[in-house]
Amino acid sequence: MGNQQTLSHYLLKHLEDSEIQSELVSIITDIATAGKKISHEVQRSGLLDLHGAHGGQNVHDEEVQKLDDRSNEIVKSILSSNEHIIGLASEEESDIVDTSNGKLAGFIVAFDPLDGSSNIDINASVGSIFSVLPSWSDIRKDFLQPGRSQLASIYVLYGSSTVLVLTTGSGVHEFTLDPDNGEFILTMENIRIPESSKYVSYNEGNRSKFRGSEAQAIKKLVKDIGSARYMGALVADLHRTLIKGGIFLYPAVKKGDGYVGKLRMQYEVKPMAQIIVEAGGMALINNEDATSVAPDELHEKVPFVFGDSKTVKKYQSYRYDKK
Numbered sequence: 408m409g410n411q412q413t414l415s416h417y418l419l420k421h422l423e424d425s426e427i428q429s430e431l432v433s434i435i436t437d438i439a440t441a442g443k444k445i446s447h448e449v450q451r452s453g454l455l456d457l458h459g460a461h462g463g464q465n466v467h468d469e470e471v472q473k474l475d476d477r478s479n480e481i482v483k484s485i486l487s488s489n490e491h492i493i494g495l496a497s498e499e500e501s502d503i504v505d506t507s508n509g510k511l512a513g514f515i516v517a518f519d520p521l522d523g524s525s526n527i528d529i530n531a532s533v534g535s536i537f538s539v540l541p542s543w544s545d546i547r548k549d550f551l552q553p554g555r556s557q558l559a560s561i562y563v564l565y566g567s568s569t570v571l572v573l574t575t576g577s578g579v580h581e582f583t584l585d586p587d588n589g590e591f592i593l594t595m596e597n598i599r600i601p602e603s604s605k606y607v608s609y610n611e612g613n614r615s616k617f618r619g620s621e622a623q624a625i626k627k628l629v630k631d632i633g634s635a636r637y638m639g640a641l642v643a644d645l646h647r648t649l650i651k652g653g654i655f656l657y658p659a660v661k662k663g664d665g666y667v668g669k670l671r672m673q674y675e676v677k678p679m680a681q682i683i684v685e686a687g688g689m690a691l692i693n694n695e696d697a698t699s700v701a702p703d704e705l706h707e708k709v710p711f712v713f714g715d716s717k718t719v720k721k722y723q724s725y726r727y728d729k730k
C-alpha cells in the first residue's frame with residue numbers, strides 16, 4: 408500500500424496549531440506504545456500463562472485477571488516516565504498515582520488498562536481506554552472535570568486486528584497496527600457514526616433488574632428496530648456502534664434499595680462519550696449529555712447510553728417523554 412500515514416506523522420501534522428502540541432504528541436505516542444505492548448501480550452496470553460485470575464480484587468470488588476494486572480503495570484510504567492504527566496488514575500489502582508515530582512501543572516491520564524476482561528480466556532475482543540485531561544494545581548480535583556474538558560480520548564481494540572481510535576477534538580480517526588513493522592497506520596479519517604441502524608446492545612440478563620420505565624423503553628426499542636448485538640466488552644461494543652450505528656445501553660440495575668450503574672465515569676464513560684459525540688452521535692448519563700456531567704468521585708459508576716443520534720433520540724422519547 409503506497410502513501411501510508413503513521414500515527415506520529417499524523418499527530419505532528421494535525422496538532423501543529425495547538426500550543427500544547429509537543430506535550431500531547433508525546434503522551435499519545437506513549438499511550439500507543441502501551442497499546443502495542445498490551446496487544447503483544449494479549450496475542451500470546453495463552454502461551455505466557457496470562458489466562459485466569461490474578462488472585463486479588465479491585466476497588467470495584469471485581470476479581471482481577473492476570474492480564475488486567477499485567478496491562479496496568481505496562482501502562483503505569485510507560486506513562487509515569489512521561490515528564491508531562493503529573494498524575495494517573497486506573498481502574499486497577501484504588502487511589503491516584505502521583506507522578507508529578509513536585510510539578511504543579513501538566514497533564515493527567517485516567518485509564519482502563521484492560522477492558523472486557525471476561526473475554527480474555529475465550530480469545531474474544533478486549534481493549535484499553537484512556538482519557539487525557541489538563542491539570543493546574545490539584546490533581547484530585549482536576550480528575551473530576553467533565554468529559555468535554557478532555558484533551559484527548561483514545562481506545563485501543565485488540566480484536567481481529569489491533570486498532571487505535573482517537574479524538575483530540577477535531578474528528579475521530581482510526582489507526583490500524585501493522586504487525587509487519589509495528590506502526591499504527593491511518594485507516595479511517597473523520598469517522599462519522601451512521602445516521603441510524605437496527606442494532607440494540609445491552610445485557611439481556613439484567614432486564615428484570617432495570618427500572619420498569621427503562622425495561623418498557625428498551626422493549627419498545629427492540630420491537631421497533633431491534634437486532635440484538637452484545638459483546639460484553641465496552642471497547643468492542645462501542646467500536647461496532649461507531650462503525651455500524653445503533654444504540655448501546657447499560658442502565659442502572661437494582662441493588663439493595665437503590666439502582667446503580669456499572670460503567671466507570673473516569674476511564675470508560677468520559678472518553679467513550681467524547682468519541683461518540685465527536686463522531687456525530689449522542690451519549691447520555693440518565694437524560695443528560697454525558698460529556699457535560701462532572702464526576703463526584705474518582706471511581707464513580709453511572710448508567711450509560713450512547714449511539715447514533717436518531718436511535719438515541721428515539722430511546723429518549725420512549726424513556727423520558729411524559730405521555
Ligand code: AHG
Pocket residue numbers: 469498519521522523524525610639640641642644669
Ligand atoms: P472491565 O473488564 O474493565 O471490568 O469492564 C467490563 C465492563 C465493560 O467492558 C462492559 O461493557 C461491561 O462491563 C459488561 O458488563 P456485564 O458483564 O455486566 O454485561
Ligand code: MN
Pocket residue numbers: 519521522523641675
Ligand atoms: Mn472496562
Ligand code: MN
Pocket residue numbers: 475498519520521522523524
Ligand atoms: Mn478493566
